[in-house]
Amino acid sequence: MRFKGLDLNLLVALDILLTEKNVSRAAEKLFLSQSATSGALARLRDYFDDELLVQVGRKMVLTPRATALAGKVRAALVQIDGTIIQAPGFDPATVQRTIRIIASDFITISCLRSAVRNIGREAPGLVIDIQQPAHKPHEKIERGEVELLVMPELYVSPDHPSERVFSDGYVVVAWEGNTTHGTTITEAEFFAAQHATVMFETHTPSYEAWFIKNRSANERKLAVIAGSFSALPFLIEGTEYLALMHRSMAEIFAAQMPLRIIPCPIDIPELVEAIQWHTYSDSDECLAWVREKIMTAARNS
Known part of the structure; x- marks a missing residue:
């Protein structure tokens, strides 16, 4: 189908080409041969009277026109999917x-x-x-x-749009066999201890780590850094380490592992979790x- 001279089937190809910036990878995403994908790029170049992708050294980069088009093309496809393609009359029992x-x-x-x-x-x-x-x-x-x-x-x-889902506070978690810390802990004892903490793949600290680093005059002594919250209970088991954990998650693990939950001596605001979706x-x-x-x-x- 053509709209004002543009084959609308090419919009999907354009979106993937501008995202991947590589004809071979785009061909894989499109389930087309490399020659067919190159042909689609040639037709797009002809329609827009612009190279769209140009070779610079060993990689391809977007032209200014392609950069301007990228977000608009993706937004158009998302809007089509959200407002036209999704069928009305949703039935949980039959949806695929x-x-x-x-x-x-x-x-x-x-x-x-x-x-x-x-x-x-x-x-x-x-x-x-x-x-x-x-x-x-x-x-x-x-x-x-x-x-x-x-x-x-x-x-x-x-x-x-977004909506609040729930909020959760923080507790200190220790191994049940931890002989250094009992059922309570002072702020001084907290900062004197060694800790297990979380750092994400993006090198972004977790919320509680960010809060302590930016709102406290003291810093925790880190013994181990994990890539997930669920790793913390296993990393402190059999050690004198402490870990800051969300209360709900700590309670789930404490019901299955030899862990001790201790009130947090640092006044960390509850973390409010939200759910977000596209406007379309x-x-x-x-x-x-x-x-x-x-x-x-x-x-x-």
Whole structure:
């Protein structure tokens, strides 16, 4: 189909070419041969009267015209998907679809696991694809690469709708056999101890680590740095290390492992978690249903 002389089938090819900046990788994403993808690029160059992608050294870069087009093309495709392609009359029992969610392992364990169980019982054809937070998760929402973000409210984008899911406080967790620390701990003892903490793949500190670093005159003595919250209980087991953990997650692990939960001597504000989706997905009945299942699970956890 052509619209004002443009073959609309080429829009998807244009989007992937501008994202990958590589004909071979774009061909793989498009499930086309490299020659067919090169042909699509040639037709796009002809239509826009612009090279779009130019070779610079060993890589291809976008021309100024391509840079200007990239965001607009992606936004158009996301809008088409959210407002035209998604069929009305959503039925959980018959839906066949994948919902992609960016959420930390803390969110997955504390909230999403029960939501996933409930979703699976009512919508057996619905696949929930949970992805770990990566660099610039908002860009994945913008590009339609994921449908939902579940993350701290202070990090959500003001450009898309969001809703609070739940809030959680912090506790200190120690191995039950820890002989240095009992059921209470002072601030001085807290900072004198060695700690296990979390640092994400993007080298971004966790919220509690950021808070202590920026709001406290003292710094923790770090013994081990993990890439996930769920690793912390295993790393402190059999040691004198301490770990700051979300209360709900600490309680889940303490019910299964020899751990001691100690009130936190640092007044860290509760972390408010929010769920966010693309503006164009507001009318997506399936996505609204999934959000409600997540909200219900959070209220009941």
